[in-house]
Amino acid sequence: MIKHLFAFGLSAALALALAGCGSIPATENNPPKAETQVTPSTPAPTEAVPTAPVWTEAPIVESGRQDGERFEAVIMLEGMEETVRYEHVKSAAFGFEMDYDYESFTRQRFATCERFISLLDDPEQPENYLEVRSDTGNAELVAEVILANLSSDYAVTSEYRELSRAGRCIYLDASVIKGSNQLADQLQAVYIIPAPDGCRVATAHYSIEAAEGFGHRFAYMIDTISVFADSNHSAVTDEQALAAIRQYCLNSNPDLQAILDAGEHPVYWEISSSDEKEIVVLYRSYTAALVSYHIDRATGETHVTEFVPGITTEEQPTDEHLNVWDYLS
Numbered sequence: 001m002i003k004h005l006f007a008f009g010l011s012a013a014l015a016l017a018l019a020g021c022g023s024i025p026a027t028e029n030n031p032p033k034a035e036t037q038v039t040p041s042t043p044a045p046t047e048a049v050p051t052a053p054v055w056t057e058a059p060i061v062e063s064g065r066q067d068g069e070r071f072e073a074v075i076m077l078e079g080m081e082e083t084v085r086y087e088h089v090k091s092a093a094f095g096f097e098m099d100y101d102y103e104s105f106t107r108q109r110f111a112t113c114e115r116f117i118s119l120l121d122d123p124e125q126p127e128n129y130l131e132v133r134s135d136t137g138n139a140e141l142v143a144e145v146i147l148a149n150l151s152s153d154y155a156v157t158s159e160y161r162e163l164s165r166a167g168r169c170i171y172l173d174a175s176v177i178k179g180s181n182q183l184a185d186q187l188q189a190v191y192i193i194p195a196p197d198g199c200r201v202a203t204a205h206y207s208i209e210a211a212e213g214f215g216h217r218f219a220y221m222i223d224t225i226s227v228f229a230d231s232n233h234s235a236v237t238d239e240q241a242l243a244a245i246r247q248y249c250l251n252s253n254p255d256l257q258a259i260l261d262a263g264e265h266p267v268y269w270e271i272s273s274s275d276e277k278e279i280v281v282l283y284r285s286y287t288a289a290l291v292s293y294h295i296d297r298a299t300g301e302t303h304v305t306e307f308v309p310g311i312t313t314e315e316q317p318t319d320e321h322l323n324v325w326d327y328l329s
Contacts, residue, residue, distance in 0.1 A: 066090075070102070075220045078212060086224075089114070094134040096200050097165075099224040101217060105130070111276040112235060112297065116221070118214065127186065128206045128214045130221060135237050136198035137328070143170040143192045145239040146201070150174045154184065161191070165226040166200075169193040183208055189218065195227040236297045236324055238271050238279055244324035245269055245281040245293045245302075251327070259286050293322075300325040 065071070067090035074081050086099040089107065091114055100107065105116040108123065113133035117126045135142050143158070150156045154174035161171040174188040189204040202225060204218035236244075246269050250256050260267055265286035272282040272292065283291040290307045292315060304320035306312070 065097075065099075073099070075217075077216055084217075084220075091132070094132060094200070095195060095197065095228050096132055096134075097224075097226045097228075098132065098221060100130075100221050104217060112237070118210075126205075128210050130202065130204050130218050132200060132202045132225070133237065134195070134198065134200055135239065137237075137240060137243075139170060139192045139194040139199040141243070142199055142201065142239055143172065145243055146190055146192065147172055149239075149242075150188065150190075151178065154178055154188075155180075163191070163193065163225060164223050166193050187211060187215070189215070191222055191225075193225060193227055195229070197229045200225070200227050236279060236295060236300050238274050240328055241279040241281050241293075241295050241324055242269055242271060244300075244327040245283060245295075247327040248293075248322060248324075249283055256286075295324055299323070 065088040067088060069088045071086055071088075072083055073086050074083055076082070084101045085103050087102040087107075088097065088099050090097050093109075094114060100116050104119060106119055106123070108115045108117060113131050115126075115132075116130045117123050118128040121127055121129065137145075147156055147158060150172065155176040155178050157173045159171050160168055162168055170192040172188075172190040172192070174190070175183055177184050185208055187206055187208060191202040193200040193202065202222050204215065204222070206214040206218065249269075256267075259265060266284060267286050268284050270282050271279065273280040277297055279295045279297055281293040281295065283293065285291060288309060290309070292305045292307075293302050294305065295302045300323045302322045302324055304318045304322075305315040306318055307315045
């Protein structure tokens with residue numbers, strides 16, 4: 001499955017465009033190390049990526065720092081050294097440790113993730129923030145789902161990267177508008193980090209104007225991540241919900257796969273809404289019916305409503321019930 005992740009590429013001209021607009025350059029590797037210095041690792045070339053499973057039993061490097069401990073570190077920004085003040089985070093709920101720049105970001109905890117939001121942004125509608133969550137799914141499968149979702153709007157590139165403490169991860173770059181050579185206004189860099197109980201997903205969101213600043217700061221922060229078994233792995237993620245409902249529909253209708261393969265009727269699944277308590281997956285059937293699966297994020301219990309354009313005037317509850325955990329391997 002992972003081989004499908006690496007079917008995306010950009011031309012040399014596009015690579016130059018990205019380098020000039022704030023993506024992490026391949027030449028920024030391993031500056032001289034001091035005891036307090038944190039540095040992002042150089043990405044491996046896409047063509048050299050092996051097809052073996054990502055997760056190995058290699059020991060995870062721990063920082064030895066305590067939750068809330070503050071210290072100074074030196075990072076490189078725009079070719080110059082900058083001293084930043086970090087705070088160490090230990091998130092038992094989501095199974096990760098990380099250092100974040102507390103003078104630039106504020107930490108927010110949610111039921112499904114932790115966020116580190118720019119102090120310059122509106123916390124209710126931030127543009128520049130890092131989100132870290134846990135997922136019980138295999139890193140490669142989770143990466144495939146995320147890549148598919150991003151590919152609707154972006155020309156996504158993918159590769160393996162090495163993080164200083166967490167080791168090898170899958171990296172997805174969503175910077176270029178799909179079908180063009182233009183950089184998007186809002187960029188995303190996604191790191192899917194294998195863990196003993198699934199994976200951690202760290203997603204950096206930042207505007208094109210902030211790529212040189214926030215983009216690099218996020219890269220340094222993510223390079224400090226280490227992972228461990230979380231205490232909140234029973235919460236259903238959006239990617240799990242989407243995968244489970246798709247599998248449920250395929251299991252319920254043995255002819256559906258052939259209909260998908262034929263491509264004669266529009267059929268799709270998407271997240272129509274998501275909050276701390278509930279995920280709603282919309283299934284557009286080949287019959288034109290719009291079926292909504294309302295999933296309790298904590299338990300996986302799901303009830304179903306249906307709307308048929310031209311026949312019903314609003315969503316109607318059905319007798320259908322399921323638990324999405326039954327459809328996740």
